[in-house]
Amino acid sequence: MAVSTAPAVLPDLTATEGRPFGIYIHVPFCATRCGYCDFNTYTPAELGGANPDGWLAAVRTELRLAAARLADPPAVQTVFVGGGTPSLLGAAGLTAVLEAVRDHFVLAPDAEVTTESNPESTSPAFFGGLRAAGFTRISLGMQSTAPHVLAALDRMHSPGRAIDAAREARAEGFEHVSIDLIYGTPGETDDDLLRSVDAALGAGVDHLSAYALIVEDGTALGRRVRRGEMSAPDDDVLAQRYELLDRRLADAGLDWYEVSNWSRPGGECRHNIGYWNGGEWWGAGPGAHGHVAATRWWNVKHPAAYAAALAADVLPVADFETLDADTVHLEDVMLRVRLRSGLPTAVLTEPERRRADTAIADGLLRAAGDRLVLTDRGRLLADGVVRSLLS
Structure with a gap:
């Protein structure tokens, strides 16, 4: 695998015929930082003058340059807006993001269009606006319904808000609604996890993702564990919790289709399946990764540096690599x-x-x-x- 050392100027790229092609757009903004999170996200104090309007202008430019760099761009089968907290952009901002994709790429007639959302920054009007814009799938970060678990994770939403948001999304016409859970947080019990799973099922979601808590270096949670203020997750407990939630979901008609993902028939996340099955995608936004043919690249991380590169009409690629066999x-x-x-x-x-x-x-x-x-x-x-x- 050869890694470039010169300034990162991507070669012309040709998508591989027959492989699914998607677009991932990274929204780097968060109101606060969750204690376990090591994603490329920024609170208002960390943005260094960057803002959502400047970010959106930069994303528009990146998508224009992306379409020009791709030889004969294929139809986009999936779009995934992740973060960060995309719902902080509001329905109007996310509609503008999807319009920017449409301005430079052709969406397949049955394209899956997903956005992640924080329950606290959603409402019926928000979901209605997204549905009208052409979004087809909502992914809600719940993590747990247990207040003490949310507190340990530094999650700011109220315990029941994610469930209300899932119901609101369904009521506004979203057939595909997903909830994310984290299991194995110190202080969590079996009953805490099962109540969270049951609450999600009761909201009518057709997809659930569940991830074992990982203590990452450089996070607030990592520092608390290192100081002995909180115990690290226990591997045996994590395995037991996985088996518990798997049985409960299977009994409710949600089958696993990837180790950490369950769905009802037809509710699978096509965008993520593309990643796992060797699909190709363009990653737009600060720190986003892309992969087309044998080339994989990643953008500069900070939103200010990202916007500055695109203001000069240059793709904001930090580096790239050519994948060997x-x-x-x-x-x-x-x-x-x-x-x-x-x-x-x-x-x-x-x-x-x-x-x-x-x-x-x-x-x-x-x-x-x-x-x-x-x-x-x-x-x-x-x-x-x-x-x-x-x-």
């Missing part, structure tokens, strides 16, 4: 084995197939036709399964 193979195995649709055995080398046979004998994988699928136990040890296949 070994890297592509490693990532293909690492991502596709996490999917319920499974890892095609044809992508494995002969030594890897022998190691897969061992994983089958150990009860971590099962053969499903010409594919390998994680067992229930294998899902708990998915990272280890990947390492065993590739070692």
